[in-house]
Amino acid sequence: MRTTLTLDDDLAERLMEEARETRQPFKVVVNDALRRGLKDKTPAIAPFHYEGHQGGLQPGIDPRRLNELFWELEEADFWSKYGKIGTPAPHDDDRS
Numbered sequence: 001m002r003t004t005l006t007l008d009d010d011l012a013e014r015l016m017e018e019a020r021e022t023r024q025p026f027k028v029v030v031n032d033a034l035r036r037g038l039k040d041k042t043p044a045i046a047p048f049h050y051e052g053h054q055g056g057l058q059p060g061i062d063p064r065r066l067n068e069l070f071w072e073l074e075e076a077d078f079w080s081k082y083g084k085i086g087t088p089a090p091h092d093d094d095r096s
Contacts, residue, residue: 005030 007015019029057063 015029015033016026018024018033019026022029061069
């Protein structure tokens with residue numbers, strides 16, 4: 001098929017340079033470049049596959065109250081770092 005194609009100057013120069021280096025006709029170089037560019041676009045990284053499994057919580061943990069469990073664990077961690085349970089938390093702006 002014959003068609004008119006307008007190429008950007010930098011692209012035309014690269015194609016002409018490739019034709020000179022390989023000693024192939026310009027038409028062959030353009031067709032090869034187009035074939036490479038239109039080749040199957042499979043991703044370079046293999047798709048991620050995983051096997052799901054039935055999750056479950058330990059007995060006694062209510063999934064509707066996980067935020068409360070988190071707060072309790074966070075509070076226990078805080079008190080283990082900054083003081084005993086039952087003592088007031090340290091404040092930077094303590095004005096007493």
